[in-house]
Amino acid sequence: MNTRIRKSGPGRQHWWALLLIGAVLLAVPFVAALGGQAWVRIANFAILYVFLALGLNIVVGYAGLLDLGYVAFYAVGAYVYALLASPHFGIHLPFWVILPLGAALACLFGVLLGSPTLKLRGDYLAIVTLGFGEIIRIFLNNLNAPINVTNGAQGITLIDPIRIGDFSFAQTSIILGVSVSGPQKYYFLLVALAIMIIIINVRLQDSRVGRAWQAIREDEVAAKACGINTRNIKLLAFAMGASFGGVAGGVFSAMQGFVSPESFSLMESITILAMVVLGGMGHIPGVILGAVLLTALPEALRYGIQPLQQALFGRMIVDPESLRMLVFGLALVLVMRFRPAGLWPSSQRRRELAESAD
Amino acid sequence: MDTLLQQLINGLTLGAVYALVALGYTMVYGIIGLINFAHGEVVMIGTMVAFTVIVALAGSGMPPLVVLAIGLLVSVLVCMVLGWALERVAYRPLRHAPRLTPLITAIGMSIVLQNVAMIIWGRNYITFPPMIDKKIYEVGGASFTNVQVAIVTLAALVMLGLIYLVHRTRIGMAMRATAQNPHVASLMGVDINRVIAMAFIIGSALGAVAGCMVGSYYEIAHYQMGFMLGLKAFTAAVLGGIGNLAGAMAGGLLLGVIEALGAGYIGDLTGDFLGSHYQDIFAFIVLIIVLMFRPSGLFGERTGDRA
Numbered sequence A: 001m002n003t004r005i006r007k008s009g010p011g012r013q014h015w016w017a018l019l020l021i022g023a024v025l026l027a028v029p030f031v032a033a034l035g036g037q038a039w040v041r042i043a044n045f046a047i048l049y050v051f052l053a054l055g056l057n058i059v060v061g062y063a064g065l066l067d068l069g070y071v072a073f074y075a076v077g078a079y080v081y082a083l084l085a086s087p088h089f090g091i092h093l094p095f096w097v098i099l100p101l102g103a104a105l106a107c108l109f110g111v112l113l114g115s116p117t118l119k120l121r122g123d124y125l126a127i128v129t130l131g132f133g134e135i136i137r138i139f140l141n142n143l144n145a146p147i148n149v150t151n152g153a154q155g156i157t158l159i160d161p162i163r164i165g166d167f168s169f170a171q172t173s174i175i176l177g178v179s180v181s182g183p184q185k186y187y188f189l190l191v192a193l194a195i196m197i198i199i200i201n202v203r204l205q206d207s208r209v210g211r212a213w214q215a216i217r218e219d220e221v222a223a224k225a226c227g228i229n230t231r232n233i234k235l236l237a238f239a240m241g242a243s244f245g246g247v248a249g250g251v252f253s254a255m256q257g258f259v260s261p262e263s264f265s266l267m268e269s270i271t272i273l274a275m276v277v278l279g280g281m282g283h284i285p286g287v288i289l290g291a292v293l294l295t296a297l298p299e300a301l302r303y304g305i306q307p308l309q310q311a312l313f314g315r316m317i318v319d320p321e322s323l324r325m326l327v328f329g330l331a332l333v334l335v336m337r338f339r340p341a342g343l344w345p346s347s348q349r350r351r352e353l354a355e356s357a358d
Numbered sequence B: 001m002d003t004l005l006q007q008l009i010n011g012l013t014l015g016a017v018y019a020l021v022a023l024g025y026t027m028v029y030g031i032i033g034l035i036n037f038a039h040g041e042v043v044m045i046g047t048m049v050a051f052t053v054i055v056a057l058a059g060s061g062m063p064p065l066v067v068l069a070i071g072l073l074v075s076v077l078v079c080m081v082l083g084w085a086l087e088r089v090a091y092r093p094l095r096h097a098p099r100l101t102p103l104i105t106a107i108g109m110s111i112v113l114q115n116v117a118m119i120i121w122g123r124n125y126i127t128f129p130p131m132i133d134k135k136i137y138e139v140g141g142a143s144f145t146n147v148q149v150a151i152v153t154l155a156a157l158v159m160l161g162l163i164y165l166v167h168r169t170r171i172g173m174a175m176r177a178t179a180q181n182p183h184v185a186s187l188m189g190v191d192i193n194r195v196i197a198m199a200f201i202i203g204s205a206l207g208a209v210a211g212c213m214v215g216s217y218y219e220i221a222h223y224q225m226g227f228m229l230g231l232k233a234f235t236a237a238v239l240g241g242i243g244n245l246a247g248a249m250a251g252g253l254l255l256g257v258i259e260a261l262g263a264g265y266i267g268d269l270t271g272d273f274l275g276s277h278y279q280d281i282f283a284f285i286v287l288i289i290v291l292m293f294r295p296s297g298l299f300g301e302r303t304g305d306r307a
Helices: A012-034 A037-062 A070-084 A095-117 A122-142 A182-205 A208-218 A220-225 A230-256 A266-279 A284-313 A320-338 A347-357 B002-032 B039-058 B064-094 B100-121 B146-168 B170-180 B182-187 B192-218 B225-240 B245-269 B276-293
Strands: A173-175 A178-180 B136-139 B142-145
Touching: A012 A037, A012 A182, A037 A070, A037 A182, A037 A208, A037 A230, A037 A266, A037 A284, A070 A095, A070 A122, A070 A230, A070 A266, A095 A122, A095 A230, A095 B276, A122 A266, A122 B225, A122 B276, A182 A208, A182 A230, A182 A284, A208 A220, A208 A230, A220 A230, A266 A284, A266 A320, A266 B100, A284 A320, A320 B064, A320 B100, B002 B039, B002 B142, B002 B146, B002 B170, B002 B192, B002 B225, B002 B245, B039 B064, B039 B100, B039 B192, B039 B225, B064 B100, B064 B192, B100 B225, B142 B146, B146 B170, B146 B192, B146 B245, B170 B182, B170 B192, B182 B192, B192 B225, B225 B245, B225 B276, B245 B276
Parallel strands: none
Antiparallel strands: A173 A178, B136 B142
């Protein structure tokens, strides 16, 4: 229950903080570019995952519905974009038509899956969503015969980048005397999207709907008794999460220029869920932290482990790729062991935990 | 008709394996309400250990059946220790943490185990040395091997043993009591920690047996094999009503049969629009349909939202 009264606007220090964050966000792609465009791409993925994690946060963090198939909606968005803006079918629609379409279709899938299954208790819902994710992936993998819809495991290539008039997101261009590369443009687009979803998350949190979600999360029976239409409200959370997943998928597709079913494995769903839980469920800064950390950690390990082994043993003892995942898994276990509520939980949740520990 | 019988036989074999793995999920879930995502990986480790032991002993001149038995035994022991260690190190400290926390831990452990296995056994497929001379029997147009007979028989024996353990022994009674109400059970003098550890140990032992079966049935093993197997087995457990032993057994068998029949007939049913590579879909579609009508699984008790 959140009875704190919020100030109606940010105070003076908040403005300074916001300004600082803005400056850092602005500088990141240019600083990253010093190390090569690959680092800008990593930053892009970090922001994309922030977007995805905040989308999932609505479902898992606010409404408390355990969704293990979130990547299915991401896949739907990605494939809608890929099919409608690539030579595969010879259709080249502009992005502002496809992105909403992808979001709408993902939303539809969310409702289709959610309406019969949302009455299930937590873990049953988890396994159903997991199954749904696998079904979507298997279909994407096999729908190349007899009619070639998804081009099977090879995936779809040559997807159009996002383009506004003559301004293409794929090429380097000079803006205000500064040379801005393709990945850097996507970076700013992604930051804009991320800010949008952060605002949506913040506004939802204390809204009527948001409080209804929290009530359902804490005690569904009591929420129902208070006159909340639990079915519709849960469905709303599900559909909203799904449509954000769809948008993220579309942007992913445009940014990569290539999609294949491999990008939408269960492991991906699990990673996004891990970002939400590891950061601090239902707490926006925590979720952002979780997403950035879990994107950066494997990359940092990729660049760190190989030289480290060389330095320690003089040769490669263990395959660096498996060692990287090993450390990733261990990190998940250890963080959960020592910070069970996540790295940066909301103050309210921390209080609850402290109480239940007594 | 002969395809029907054939698919039923194959489905039953596969189902027996699913059932054994599903029991591991369901026992843990029934007692502490945790989806032990790492269980599939325990099964995989079981297969790998059995493989290593069998290969090491293959040239020693011992009779093949003895080698197999030793492989099975070692793998069961290793998995029991592994299951116990998992519970002790990863899950016990989190017993009072928020519900999703142990789930993430389980996922983390599963990643760790997979990669440890990859480091030890490599990333390629491993071929199981065939220890038994395969005999093929024919009944009514369908054929089955002695390996299949052995799998189904062994699975049946192990399950009977488990039922005996849970319903006729002291530790079984303690388990059932803890599943009903851990708090009251502990007031009656049940050592909860021991019961939970036992659930993990027994579940892992069953998983090891299942792992050896998969290995000798497909004659192949891979460090990622535990994932899909675990997923299917968990589906089977949910299908039967998670937390319910008989449900897990029935769910496993049912899932195996549905999958085999589905793979055999999907081409005919859809006019060759969908082929047998959609086999993996059946498990999940059946699951979704069953849960729509029976939200707590086929044999699960109807529980309210609050205990």
